[in-house]
Amino acid sequence: MNHVLEHIHKKAIALKRNIVLPESTEPRTLKAVEKVLNQNLAKIFLIGKPEEIYQKAKTLDLNIDGANIVDPENSPFFEIYSEILFKARKDKDIKSLDEAENLLKNNAIYFATLMVHNGEADGMVSGAIHTTADTLRPALQIIKTSPKISIISSCFLIITNQTSLGENGIFVFADCAINPEPNAEELASIAASTASTAKSLLDIEPKIAMLSFSTKGSAKHPLVDKVVKATEILKTRNPDLLVDGELQLDAAIIKEVAELKAPDSPVAGKANILIFPDLQAGNIGYKLVQRLANAEAIGPISQGLKKPINDLSRGCSVDDIVNLIAITAVQTTQNI
Numbered sequence: 001m002n003h004v005l006e007h008i009h010k011k012a013i014a015l016k017r018n019i020v021l022p023e024s025t026e027p028r029t030l031k032a033v034e035k036v037l038n039q040n041l042a043k044i045f046l047i048g049k050p051e052e053i054y055q056k057a058k059t060l061d062l063n064i065d066g067a068n069i070v071d072p073e074n075s076p077f078f079e080i081y082s083e084i085l086f087k088a089r090k091d092k093d094i095k096s097l098d099e100a101e102n103l104l105k106n107n108a109i110y111f112a113t114l115m116v117h118n119g120e121a122d123g124m125v126s127g128a129i130h131t132t133a134d135t136l137r138p139a140l141q142i143i144k145t146s147p148k149i150s151i152i153s154s155c156f157l158i159i160t161n162q163t164s165l166g167e168n169g170i171f172v173f174a175d176c177a178i179n180p181e182p183n184a185e186e187l188a189s190i191a192a193s194t195a196s197t198a199k200s201l202l203d204i205e206p207k208i209a210m211l212s213f214s215t216k217g218s219a220k221h222p223l224v225d226k227v228v229k230a231t232e233i234l235k236t237r238n239p240d241l242l243v244d245g246e247l248q249l250d251a252a253i254i255k256e257v258a259e260l261k262a263p264d265s266p267v268a269g270k271a272n273i274l275i276f277p278d279l280q281a282g283n284i285g286y287k288l289v290q291r292l293a294n295a296e297a298i299g300p301i302s303q304g305l306k307k308p309i310n311d312l313s314r315g316c317s318v319d320d321i322v323n324l325i326a327i328t329a330v331q332t333t334q335n336i
Contacts, residue, residue, distance in 0.1 A: 012041045017329035020121040022108035024048040025056040032321035037066040047108040072111045081114040113138040123328035127312035139309040149304045153190040154178045156299035167272040172198045176282035177300035187230035191275045193303040200334045209252035209271035210245025215261040
């Protein structure tokens with residue numbers, strides 16, 4: 001395990017958070033549960049029928065006795081959650097309390113999301129066998145974004161061996177997985193969310209570069225204008241953050257280039273958070289660094305919600321699930 005994950009695991013162990021997993025009979029998830037319980041990374045809640053979950057664990061030769069199993073229909077919170085769900089969606093897609101109850105009986109992700117919303121759990125991890133939409137839709141409908149954040153987004157922790165760059169070789173990239181074409185307002189929200197994620201997970205002072213193909217007016221284009229506007233919005237809303245833009249990538253992370261292109265910048269040459277102008281740039285950027293620099297990319301990590309909900313890749317490994325549970329636990333300390 002790398003030093004970044006070790007740091008996050010230690011923080012998770014100290015916090016002792018309650019994390020709910022709706023995919024309770026999925027083999028990788030159950031294997032991850034055993035590891036999480038053995039390492040005391042979090043207290044685990046599994047949603048489903050106890051006999052089915054224990055039978056699956058037995059088949060896999062796993063000990064999950066420390067997990068709390070919640071059967072929605074027998075939960076003392078079932079009626080409360082049904083009321084909350086009905087009130088939240090009655091003007092949209094749920095027309096009666098019966099519909100809300102049926103959804104909670106048949107959709108473990110909705111029930112798990114309501115556990116987080118109502119405070120019975122601190123965070124949720126799903127997605128090993130569900131789509132991103134399946135995992136995040138209930139959160140957007142019920143938990144919603146933090147008051148100052150307009151959009152949910154994602155980030156990657158990028159760990160390189162270039163210790164003279166970023167934060168001893170560590171960067172946080174955003175948004176690389178969710179928003180195709182964020183506007184200036186949304187780009188500012190993504191940057192604010194990413195700063196909060198970096199503080200909570202890594203205990204670093206964010207130095208945010210708003211990336212573009214231009215540095216300080218070297219090119220004129222509406223795409224550059226968007227990044228400039230986003231930077232102004234972020235500075236106005238979060239005057240305590242170190243942020244600058246628009247900056248080209250080399251000016252953002254290389255001291256010598258920064259001295260030539262942006263000598264007065266508080267961030268240029270030492271950025272540890274890179275905010276990409278759109279999803280194409282972000283997705284290509286993180287994969288280039290991952291593949292060509294042999295960097296480790298941890299994520300995507302969801303951010304911007306009032307309470308942490310994280311989405312797994314359906315190709316995830318057991319260790320990916322363990323690590324995302326630890327990350328979700330530590331994200332509960334965020335304040336945006």
